[in-house]
Amino acid sequence: MGRRSDHTREELRALFIGEGHAHLAQVGLAKFSGREVAKRVGYSVGTISNLFGSVDGLIVAINSRSFELWAQILRDRLESATDDRIAALVDGYFAFAEQSPELWSAIYAHRLPEGLDLPEEDKARRAGLTQIVEDEIRTVLPADTDADVVRLARSLVAVVHGHCSFVVSGSFALLEEPDPQGAALARVRESLAAHGYCAEDFRSDSGLGDSENRGSL
Amino acid sequence: MGRRSDHTREELRALFIGEGHAHLAQVGLAKFSGREVAKRVGYSVGTISNLFGSVDGLIVAINSRSFELWAQILRDRLESATDDRIAALVDGYFAFAEQSPELWSAIYAHRLPEGLDLPEEDKARRAGLTQIVEDEIRTVLPADTDADVVRLARSLVAVVHGHCSFVVSGSFALLEEPDPQGAALARVRESLAAHGYCAEDFRSDSGLGDSENRGSL
DNA sequence: ACCGATTACTGAACGGTGTTCAATATATTT
DNA sequence: AAATATATTGAACACCGTTCAGTAATCGGT
Numbered sequence: 001m002g003r004r005s006d007h008t009r010e011e012l013r014a015l016f017i018g019e020g021h022a023h024l025a026q027v028g029l030a031k032f033s034g035r036e037v038a039k040r041v042g043y044s045v046g047t048i049s050n051l052f053g054s055v056d057g058l059i060v061a062i063n064s065r066s067f068e069l070w071a072q073i074l075r076d077r078l079e080s081a082t083d084d085r086i087a088a089l090v091d092g093y094f095a096f097a098e099q100s101p102e103l104w105s106a107i108y109a110h111r112l113p114e115g116l117d118l119p120e121e122d123k124a125r126r127a128g129l130t131q132i133v134e135d136e137i138r139t140v141l142p143a144d145t146d147a148d149v150v151r152l153a154r155s156l157v158a159v160v161h162g163h164c165s166f167v168v169s170g171s172f173a174l175l176e177e178p179d180p181q182g183a184a185l186a187r188v189r190e191s192l193a194a195h196g197y198c199a200e201d202f203r204s205d206s207g208l209g210d211s212e213n214r215g216s217l
Numbered sequence: 218m219g220r221r222s223d224h225t226r227e228e229l230r231a232l233f234i235g236e237g238h239a240h241l242a243q244v245g246l247a248k249f250s251g252r253e254v255a256k257r258v259g260y261s262v263g264t265i266s267n268l269f270g271s272v273d274g275l276i277v278a279i280n281s282r283s284f285e286l287w288a289q290i291l292r293d294r295l296e297s298a299t300d301d302r303i304a305a306l307v308d309g310y311f312a313f314a315e316q317s318p319e320l321w322s323a324i325y326a327h328r329l330p331e332g333l334d335l336p337e338e339d340k341a342r343r344a345g346l347t348q349i350v351e352d353e354i355r356t357v358l359p360a361d362t363d364a365d366v367v368r369l370a371r372s373l374v375a376v377v378h379g380h381c382s383f384v385v386s387g388s389f390a391l392l393e394e395p396d397p398q399g400a401a402l403a404r405v406r407e408s409l410a411a412h413g414y415c416a417e418d419f420r421s422d423s424g425l426g427d428s429e430n431r432g433s434l
Numbered sequence: 435a436c437c438g439a440t441t442a443c444t445g446a447a448c449g450g451t452g453t454t455c456a457a458t459a460t461a462t463t464t
Numbered sequence: 465a466a467a468t469a470t471a472t473t474g475a476a477c478a479c480c481g482t483t484c485a486g487t488a489a490t491c492g493g494t
Contacts (some may be wrong), residue, residue, distance in 0.1 A: 009471090030328060034452065044473050046454075055452060067312045108226055108386055109326040112248060117387070126389045154390040155380065155400040161390075162379025163372065170334075173347050173378075183372040190411040191404050226442090251481065261444050263483075272481060 013051050013061070015041050020062045021103070029106040034058060059110050060122055066103045067126040070096040074132050085136055086192070090160055090185045099163045105168055133157055140197055147195040156191060160184045230268050230278070232258050237279045240321070246323040251275060265377055276327050277339055284343045287313040289347050302353055307402045314381045322385055350374055357414055364412040373408060377401045378418045410427070 007015065020037045027033075034048045034055035041047075043155035052058040074092040097104040112118070118126075130153070137153040163184035166174040172181050189197070224232065229401040237254045244250075250266050251272035258264075269275040291309040298305035315323040329335070335343075347370070382400035383391040391397050406414070 028328065030330075033450085034482075035450085045452080047472065049453065050472075105328070108382065108388070111245065111322070111386070113247075123389065129392050151394055151400065154394060155404060157390045158379035158383050158397075158401070159376050159404055160379070161382065162375035162377070165325065165378065165382060166375050169328070171325070173374045177368055177371060180372075180375075183368065184375070187372060187376055187404070188406050190408045194407040194410065250479080252479080262481080263445075264443065266482065267443075340454095 009051070012043075012047075014149055016043075016048065016051060016058060017061050017065055020058055021065060024059075024062055024106055025100055027100050027101040029059070029109050032059065032106075054169045056110075056112060059106070060112070060118065063107045063110060064122045064125045066096075066100070066107055067129055070104075071128045071132060074129065078132070078136070086140060086188060089136055090132060090181060090188065093157075093160050094164055094167070094181045094184075097168050101168050103166075108165070130154055130157055137192075140192065142198075145196045152191075152195065156188050159187050159191070163187075226268070229260075229264075233260075233265065233268060233275060234278050234282055237275055238282060241276075241279055242317055242319050245319040246326050247275070249276065249323075271279055273327075273329060276323070277329070280324045280327060281342045282341045283313075283317070283324055284346055287321075288345045288349060291346065295353070303405060304402055305406060306350060306353055307398060310374075310377050311381055311384070311398045311401075314385050318385050321381075325382070330383070331376070347371055347374055354409075357409065359413045359415075362413045365380060369408075369412065371422065373405050377405050380404075 005028055016037060016064070019040045020032075023037050023040065024032055032055075035045055037058070037109060038045050048055055051132075070092075073096050074089060077088040077092035077095070078085055083151055133156070134150055134153040137156065138149045141147060141149060163174065163180045167180045174183075177183060233254060235249075236257045237249075240254050240257065241249050252262055254275070255262050255265055265272055265275055269278060287309075290313050291306060294305040294309035294312070295302055350373070351367055351370040354373065355366045356426060358364060380391065380397045382388070384397045391400075394400060
């Protein structure tokens with residue numbers, strides 16, 4: 001039964017994204033079902049095609065929302081960080097992945113079918129995350145550094161991402177690593193140091209995972 | 218029509234893995250179809266369940282084979298490397314991912330359904346890759362290094378993996394990076410240097426991608 | 435050489451998926 | 465009030481992975 005005036009098109013999209021987000025977090029991308037989401041929202045199957053073009057379109061929208069939640073976590077950590085803002089960033093990166101592993105891996109597991117790629121709007125929404133990191137890296141490096149800050153910042157995101165990816169996927173390489181997040185942070189510090197970052201002796205007051213990591217690694 | 222003596226069970230598994238490998242490389246994990254593989258091999262649908270337990274089991278076997286091909290690429294690069302063996306490793310890591318992006322991402326996109334995890338046999342087959350890296354890292358660091366070589370080596374694999382992952386998935390962070398592989402290598406060198414690795418001045422004779430990268434990054 | 439027991443394989447049935455699209459119910463305009 | 469335009473449905477379709485009774489091929493014992 002069509003209930004045309006219950007919601008605007010945007011409200012309806014928000015409903016599907018919200019319910020889809022919950023469903024994705026529960027069952028993961030492999031078992032994600034657009035039909036199930038439609039059933040939960042109380043609309044029929046075909047509505048997804050109307051609103052998002054396809055189930056892939058819905059997943060793109062859900063993932064973009066994940067990016068925004070993720071970026072907000074980073075901002076929260078930065079705000080409550082006392083001194084070590086780099087550690088706060090790494091912490092925030094891992095925090096989202098570990099508290100919502102299905103949402104996190106869906107971001108990287110989902111691939112658009114050949115042909116179409118990400119809508120510009122979604123690209124913009126997702127860029128916020130790297131922007132936060134870029135700003136912090138720029139702050140922490142000397143003003144006259146020889147590094148290309150934008151490229152270095154994104155490369156450091158990749159460094160952290162690699163560790164995080166291995167943790168979430170339970171992958172071969174880091175199975176026996178007791179402190180992957182500490183390892184990621186150590187690598188980031190080493191690269192930053194190579195470009196003029198003064199470590200400011202965080203060795204004493206950073207988290208225990210880190211201090212435990214420093215001696216041996 | 219059962220053709221019982223055409224192949225031994227192992228031969229038949231090899232047939233499915235081979236054909237499945239080709240199919241996966243063509244269409245990617247999202248569109249992978251066990252039915253299609255069975256059709257290509259010339260056996261019926263249910264045979265996959267007999268041989269591998271489920272389609273997931275077949276994919277696990279295919280991915281383990283990918284690991285072996287990948288490890289062989291690393292060994293080849295090392296063998297033909299003149300001096301810079303670290304660069305050769307990074308190059309091999311990227312080479313497989315870029316020449317077979319679907320196979321590479323299937324390794325990380327595939328997740329076993331809740332409950333069962335990787336058979337021991339597959340874990341062993343996949344560990345070969347990291348072993349190669351560990352051996353090289355150990356060689357290149359001073360004998361009296363303070364680093365835990367095993368943990369550092371795996372962390373460096375994660376560093377390269379992160380860059381590679383962003384490249385293959387076309388992800389937001391490295392879209393405008395002209396030389397992701399060079400960036401990965403630069404990060405690895407920086408971390409190795411922090412643990413006593415003497416760079417031996419590769420600046421002059423390494424690939425141009427690397428030299429172009431060094432000045433600005 | 436034959437015959438029962440065992441194994442390999444089939445293929446139809448089942449419940450699920452995403453997409454499509456004629457039909458319908460609701461808004462909007464004239 | 466009538467005509468037009470839009471939103472939503474839901475059945476049909478083709479595909480997916482899993483299951484399992486049934487059948488064909490081989491093996492082991494006599």
